Amino acid sequence: MRLGFNFTLGDTYDMAQRLIGEGHIDYCEFLIDNFFCVDPDELAKAFDCPVGLHIMYSKFLEADRPTLVDFAARLRDYIDALNPIYVSDHILRFSHEGRAFFHLGEIDYSAEYESVRDKVVQWQEMVGQRIHFENYPSIMDGGLEAPAFFERLMKETGAGVLFDASNAVCANRNCGTPFEAWRNVIAKAQHFHVAGYRQSLIEPFISLDTHAEALAPDTLAFLQNFRSVFDKSGATMTYERDDQIEFDDIVVDLKALRDLFGQPEETRHDLALTA
Amino acid sequence: MTLLSLPSRTDRDLYPALMSPQLNAKYPADHKAFVRIDVSLRIYWHTLFDICPELLELSGPDGMSIFRPFMAWAEEKKLAFDWSYYLWVYVWLRQSPFKERLLADDKYLRSIMAASAARWAILDRGRSRGIVIGCADTTDLVIGWKCRNVRLGREIELIEPEEPLPAPPDLFGYFTLPSFELDIFPGWQSLAR
Numbered sequence: 001m002r003l004g005f006n007f008t009l010g011d012t013y014d015m016a017q018r019l020i021g022e023g024h025i026d027y028c029e030f031l032i033d034n035f036f037c038v039d040p041d042e043l044a045k046a047f048d049c050p051v052g053l054h055i056m057y058s059k060f061l062e063a064d065r066p067t068l069v070d071f072a073a074r075l076r077d078y079i080d081a082l083n084p085i086y087v088s089d090h091i092l093r094f095s096h097e098g099r100a101f102f103h104l105g106e107i108d109y110s111a112e113y114e115s116v117r118d119k120v121v122q123w124q125e126m127v128g129q130r131i132h133f134e135n136y137p138s139i140m141d142g143g144l145e146a147p148a149f150f151e152r153l154m155k156e157t158g159a160g161v162l163f164d165a166s167n168a169v170c171a172n173r174n175c176g177t178p179f180e181a182w183r184n185v186i187a188k189a190q191h192f193h194v195a196g197y198r199q200s201l202i203e204p205f206i207s208l209d210t211h212a213e214a215l216a217p218d219t220l221a222f223l224q225n226f227r228s229v230f231d232k233s234g235a236t237m238t239y240e241r242d243d244q245i246e247f248d249d250i251v252v253d254l255k256a257l258r259d260l261f262g263q264p265e266e267t268r269h270d271l272a273l274t275a
Numbered sequence: 276m277t278l279l280s281l282p283s284r285t286d287r288d289l290y291p292a293l294m295s296p297q298l299n300a301k302y303p304a305d306h307k308a309f310v311r312i313d314v315s316l317r318i319y320w321h322t323l324f325d326i327c328p329e330l331l332e333l334s335g336p337d338g339m340s341i342f343r344p345f346m347a348w349a350e351e352k353k354l355a356f357d358w359s360y361y362l363w364v365y366v367w368l369r370q371s372p373f374k375e376r377l378l379a380d381d382k383y384l385r386s387i388m389a390a391s392a393a394r395w396a397i398l399d400r401g402r403s404r405g406i407v408i409g410c411a412d413t414t415d416l417v418i419g420w421k422c423r424n425v426r427l428g429r430e431i432e433l434i435e436p437e438e439p440l441p442a443p444p445d446l447f448g449y450f451t452l453p454s455f456e457l458d459i460f461p462g463w464q465s466l467a468r
């Protein structure tokens with residue numbers, strides 16, 4: 001399992017460099033549409049490591065076609081310049097009746113399957129690339145339908161799933177989606193996310209995907225129990241941290257992930273060649 | 276009202292309430308639908324007061340005397356809650372009982388214009404590099420620049436032009452910049468709702 005760190009804006013640049021330099025991570029995940037005004041070749045030189053590209057605001061389920069075609073054209077320049085390990089996006093709702101959510105919404109997996117499937121097919125065509133779609137940290141009981149939805153989506157569109165393990169932990173805590181229900185999705189997924197979560201301020205408590213805390217014991221237990229389903233050749237796991245960004249705390253979590261998965265094969269292979 | 280009369284199986288069932296304190300109040304407080312909506316509403320609150328904390332001087336520490344009536348007004352006007360979120364708060368404040376105190380100190384307006392410029396710079400995915408925001412209450416301009424370098428974030432500039440631009444026809448106006456240079460004035464665009 002290769003480990004990575006999410007790079008969302010310049011203020012964590014030095015820290016990401018240090019994580020790479022000290023061998024805590026093997027690649028960086030760019031929140032790519034935050035960098036659409038940075039020259040692709042300059043971005044390609046930013047880190048001396050492989051990169052993944054994570055899309056935040058394509059809004060491909062909601063945006064009109066000309067907007068998406070233009071977004072895809074710009075994204076393509078970065079794909080060509082950075083040659084990423086993967087390109088990922090979200091199955092999310094950004095607005096309702098033209099009014100923006102500040103806490104993004106989960107779709108209705110059964111009622112919206114067909115329309116989402118068609119948009120996924122179109123979006124992959126526009127980008128000219130297989131895209132890995134991330135699962136939502138479900139709160140409401142509709143989240144019970146997420147695993148079957150993603151399994152079917154992969155089968156019928158050729159898309160991948162960027163499986164966020166701690167989002168699945170939140171869903172498990174909030175609406176009881178069993179970890180076991182994700183087994184096939186995890187087995188087919190190559191790319192993963194993991195992060196801390198916290199509880200809501202008021203009761204009945206729900207768990208929120210906040211990216212601001214240490215990895216929770218149940219998240220680590222989930223990874224441990226499904227270790228062999230997660231780990232595979234070419235697999236990546238991005239540690240996401242967007243708040244309370246403390247180098248030492250992040251390294252503690254990254255070390256826990258290294259202990260769990262071991263050194264990635266790719267690195268061992270490189271070491272063997274240079275030894 | 277009991278929960279049975281309100282669908283709450285999926286997140287989608289709650290969409291209309293996610294930006295509505297009034298609708299939130301219709302859900303029983305001991306149900307997770309209430310908490311989920313509360314989580315959403317808190318983000319609207321924090322997006323406003325964490326970025327413009329001086330507004331709490333007007334409202335009192337919980338912000339509710341601004342937040343609740345503003346959100347209700349925004350619902351009536353069907354505001355899109357795009358990057359101009361903060362500017363609309365100012366529009367509301369200006370016709371509220373807070374008007375006099377608001378206009379007595381231009382720090383409120385500066386903070387609000389900077390917040391909207393920053394939000395545009397973070398969220399806009401069009402090809403423009405920067406946005407210039409102007410207001411009829413000041414000749415100062417605020418510019419938001421998108422991230423232009425891998426080591427930087429977005430940047431916000433306050434400009435006090437020697438020769439002021441004409442005032443926007445509405446309270447606020449804006450224009451966007453195709454390069455990282457303030458070298459054009461194509462005229463003011465009005466805020467979309």
Ligand SMILES: [Fe+2]
Pocket residue numbers: 054090134
């Ligand atoms: Fe994500």
Ligand SMILES: [Fe+2]
Pocket residue numbers: 134164193194240
């Ligand atoms: Fe994630």
